[in-house]
Amino acid sequence: MSEFIEIFRFKLKAGATQTELETANQTLQQFIQQQSGFLYRSLSFNNVTHEWLSINYWESEAAAQAVANQFMESQLTQAYMAIVDNNTINKELSTVVACQAGSSCGES
Numbered sequence: 001m002s003e004f005i006e007i008f009r010f011k012l013k014a015g016a017t018q019t020e021l022e023t024a025n026q027t028l029q030q031f032i033q034q035q036s037g038f039l040y041r042s043l044s045f046n047n048v049t050h051e052w053l054s055i056n057y058w059e060s061e062a063a064a065q066a067v068a069n070q071f072m073e074s075q076l077t078q079a080y081m082a083i084v085d086n087n088t089i090n091k092e093l094s095t096v097v098a099c100q101a102g103s104s105c106g107e108s
Contacts, residue, residue: 003039003096004061006068008054008089016083018045021052024080031076032056037063051088061095 012021025043032038039057046053058064071077 002060004058004064005094005096006054006056006058006064007092007094008056009051009092010054010090011051011085011088012083013085020083021080024083027076028080031071031074032067035063035067035070037066057096061093064093 012018021043029041032041037059039059041054041056044053044055045051056064058067072081
């Protein structure tokens with residue numbers, strides 16, 4: 001299994017709202033879904049730390065890296081990044097080594 005995940009933790013800029021993020025997320029999702037090697041993605045909110053968590057699953061590390069090189073240049077990602085506080089972004093990278101039976105894991 002060589003699936004790869006990117007985990008982004010971040011907060012919104014002061015004054016930005018969840019509604020704005022949800023709207024911008026729809027456009028960002030259009031960009032991501034067009035990328036080769038994309039599997040799936042989730043966006044969640046931690047009520048304790050007030051951080052957002054975006055988890056992106058890719059077929060491989062190479063696929064994730066190829067998208068990272070285009071991400072900031074795409075018009076489809078600009079509204080999303082305009083409301084994210086860049087000083088709070090924490091990126092983690094991992095290779096999937098196991099998954100729960102019954103999931104779509106490993107079907108790439």
